[in-house]
Every structure is written in structure tokens, then in C-alpha cells.
Amino acid sequence: MPTPVSISLKPPMGGTPDYRFSERHARILDAFADTLIPAGEGFPAPSEVEISGFIARYVTPAGMEPKWYPRLAAEQIGARLDSLADALLDPDPRRGYEAVRAFESSEADAFAVLRELVYFGYYSHAAVVRAINLQLAAGQDYRQTPQPAGYLEGLEAWDQESLAKVRGTYLRTEEVVPLAFQPTFAQKGLSA
Incomplete structure (x- = not known):
């Protein structure tokens, strides 16, 4: 009879794909992100591109120890969001801005993790990549991923003459040695 395999309760890197913020915490997190990156000039607000859903993927659920980056435990982020709630959900955006500034000053490491995830x-997000393409002259050729457009648009075509000059080499695995043991140019008689 085979030995039963124990199932680890550790979440995969970055939390779990099934974690969801409460509706209240999602609103607070969206307000936090909107304070960091205001909408305008053709760019959507972070709350419009489901930023809280993106960040939720990186949260380790309650009762599990966060062992991988960004080490966000549900209890910890929930407590931080609760502490920012009154100011971020206030109709006066200045209160939210001041609360975010205070959070940055008082808990720089925690703030940095959330800021990085927001960014x-x-x-x-595809909508933001489109905005970069449309709104920024230097971002017209920016691609979210190399596919499906690939990098071919930015590469020069190889002609047959250039390809004929390419000479490949092959080194057998047993011939590979660490760089520290490679002969120097002087030892090979190649010194300048």
C-alpha cells in the first residue's frame, strides 16, 4: 500500500489565486491606489483596472504564514487598510493624501510593498499599456508581452549575405569549465 502524501498548507509564491478582499477592503485599496496614481490625460484610475483584484493574488490567506514575496498576510493588510479607511473613503481627497503620506512615513517598508504592487x-494592465501607446510618444512601441506582436517590429531583417557570415560553435558539456579556470588571453598568446 502506498504511503499517503501529506499536502502542504503553504501557499504558492505570492499568496493564492483564490484570495478575495472584502468589498470594503477592496474599496479602501482602490482608493489607496487612486491616491498614488491619479487618473487623467488618457490614463485610467487604478480602481478602473481592478487593482485590488490584482493585489489579492499576492495575499497569503488568514491562518497561513506568509513565506514568499511580498509576505502579505491577510490579517496584516486588513489591519493596515482598516487604519486608512476613514481618510481614504472620505469625500475630501486631501484627507486620503495625508493618510497615505503618514503611512509612508510611519511604515515605510509596508508602504513600499503596497506601492510596488500597485505600480x-x-x-x-492592458488598458494602461494602450494608454501608454496612445498618450506617450516614447511609448508607442511598448508591448505588454512579446507575443503576439513579438519583437520582430524592432529587429532589422537578416539578409542571406549576413546569415552566411554567421558561424556557430558547439562546446561539449564535458569541455565546459568554470570561468575562474579559463586561460587568460596572455596564456593563449592573444594579448594585445
């Missing part, structure tokens, strides 16, 4: 989620 990562926002600037990787």
Missing part, C-alpha cells in the same frame, strides 16, 4: 499591477 506592477497598474502598469501591466
Whole structure:
């Protein structure tokens, strides 16, 4: 009879795909992200591109120890969001701005993790990539991923003459040695 395999309760890197913020926490997190990156000039607000859903993927659920980046435990982020709630959900945006500034000053490491996740989620969203393409002259050729357009648009075509000059080499695995043991140019008689 086979030995039963124990199932690890550790979440995969970055939390779990099934974690969801409560509706209240999602609103607070969206307000936090909107304070960091205001909408305008053709760019959507982070709350419009489901930033709280993106960040939720990186949260370790309650009762599990966060062992991988960004080490966001549901209880910890929930407590931080609760502490920012009154100011971020206030109709006066200045209160939210001041609360975010105070959070940055008092808990720099926690603030940095949330800021990085907001930036990562926002600037990787397809709607924001489209805005970069349309609104920024330097961003017209920016692609979210190399596919399906690929990098071919930015590469020069190889002609047959250039390809004929390419000479490949092959080194057998047993011939590979660490760089520290490679002979120097002087030892090979190649010194300048």
C-alpha cells in the first residue's frame, strides 16, 4: 500500500489565486491606489483596472504564514487598510493624501510593498499599456508581452549575405569549465 502524501498548507509564491478582499477592503485599496496614481490625460484610475483584484493574488490567506514575496498576510493588510479607511473613503481627497503620506512615513517598508504592487499591477494592465501607446510618444512601441506582436517590429531583417557570415560553435558539456579556470588571453598568446 502506498504511503499517503501529506499536502502542504503553504501557499504558492505570492499568496493564492483564490484570495478575495472584502468589498470594503477592496474599496479602501482602490482608493489607496487612486491616491498614488491619479487618473487623467488618457490614463485610467487604478480602481478602473481592478487593482485590488490584482493585489489579492499576492495575499497569503488568514491562518497561513506568509513565506514568499511580498509576505502579505491577510490579517496584516486588513489591519493596515482598516487604519486608512476613514481618510481614504472620505469625500475630501486631501484627507486620503495625508493618510497615505503618514503611512509612508510611519511604515515605510509596508508602504513600499503596497506601492510596488500597485505600480506592477497598474502598469501591466492592458488598458494602461494602450494608454501608454496612445498618450506617450516614447511609448508607442511598448508591448505588454512579446507575443503576439513579438519583437520582430524592432529587429532589422537578416539578409542571406549576413546569415552566411554567421558561424556557430558547439562546446561539449564535458569541455565546459568554470570561468575562474579559463586561460587568460596572455596564456593563449592573444594579448594585445
